[in-house]
Amino acid sequence: MDDIISLCKRRGFIFQSSEIYGGINGFYDYGPLGVELRKNIKDAWWKDMVHGRDDIVGQDASIIMHPNAWEASGHVDSFTDPMVDCKESKMRYRADHLLWAPIFVEGETIGYVSTLEGPESQSDAEKKANDLKRKAAKQGELAAIELKEYLEATPDLYDLIPSPATGKPGSLTPPREFNMMFQTYVGALKDDSAIAYLRPETAQGIFANFKNVLDTARVKIPFGIAQVGKAFRNEITPKNFIFRSREFEQMEIEYFIEADEGAWEDYYHQWIGTRMEWHKTIGLKEELLSTHVHPKDKLAHYSRACTDIMFEFPFGVQELEGIAARGNYDLSQHQKHSGKSMEYFDDVKREKYIPHVIEPSLGVDRTLLAIMCSAYAVEEVDGETRNVLKFAPRIAPIKAAVFPLMKNKPEIVEMSRRIYDSLRKRYYVFYDQAGAIGRRYRRMDEAGTPYCITVDFDSIEDGTVTLRDRDSMEQVRLPEVEIASYIDERVL
């Protein structure tokens, strides 16, 4: 992983944000090659998911929305993770995973117990209750133990509830709120009425425009709306390079389907297949991809099912994309909060309903990192090591490079410039005449450029050039006029 991070910096893919000021945690910048790669990923997605299908249209919603949109979506209330720290054991718990109960013997409170949520929580609590009873030297029956979340504890109880780790009361902090949405102010006044949020996901911009798109794009269920855009989350701990950052970009589709309870499952599985196949087309190594099905008891209450597409990064198997069957929760919420109907009239069924939705949601930055990890290779060539990024040609930042074999032979340089000028009208092409030819090849290997064209002495005689393949390092000889079509076939 360190090698990849180092290469990203060295070759101008990714820089730490504000590096000259010491950097800022959780933010990254994309350099000249990074921005090309990133753009190619987004273009490939858009081309395949929007232009390549007749049932999906695009949109681009603003990053700042009406604050009520985030009330409706539930993000204002629940996009928080209240946390509790144990001052003694230095452990940290989510307040809704930390359970506690008062212990009664014969109607008298003898103390409190705490435990963590899980299959053992009840038995653990009972065991601790018995210990408590023994210590208090009480006779009589223990009353039934009713576990509650720490969030339900009143402030006077914070000092009485013991830490689950140490068993001692008084070491737990009150639950500390942490909303992951960035706040800002719209307009000149900095009061509560001006509070707005940077969106933590692009999805709500799609739901909020559902009616607009429906009324203007002549779409019929089933259909999808796609969007690519930045989202912001004030993560507690950004981690693993660009994998979890505070500013990131999503590629999301909301695919609207009929409301029948029997219908969603087919669409859902289709989407998992479609998305999995797509990841292979952009060069992610198949053996590093997998799926993770969320167990039913871990799903949000409005969610029918959720499958993650996982990628094996050097730091572990992590989520790349989430495909969720979300019922009609979001549209219903927006209907409720906005007072505007989100119903769809189905001409075939002759009925009105609020559509259900399947949501494939992919992170651009995570995809880019997965591509770097898939493409990076160190090879041995004639006793020398070669660093190479084996990008799928369609997403490679630079599609081809043109080299004059010698820079001090005017005819060769002239022909090289001519080829370069003609190719650069089609895609990003790099011209390099500095240094030995082998060095130029290796430089392009590290940038992941799939093809290098070299103009040599034969070229000015017979009009052919050599075209060298990045992965095999083999060369073919082509007439100048065939270069463009040869590369077109492979990179578009």
Added chain:
RNA sequence: GCGGGUGUAGUUCAGUGGUAGAACUCCAGCCUUCCAAGCUGGCUACGUCGGUUCGAUUCCGUCCACCCGCACCA
């Protein structure tokens, strides 16, 4: 947020209480007829702020950032 570690050139690393060196990279020139060749020259660094000191890149503290572990992760 806690504990531990780290911070010197674009990269990877040396080193010192008297302001620093290497390799590779990069740039220029010479040379060079296809895979990091050679020669010459050149650019570039002690994360930040403060303290101790005659003097700090070095010692101490603060902050920032990065790495590992814990915890957290719509």
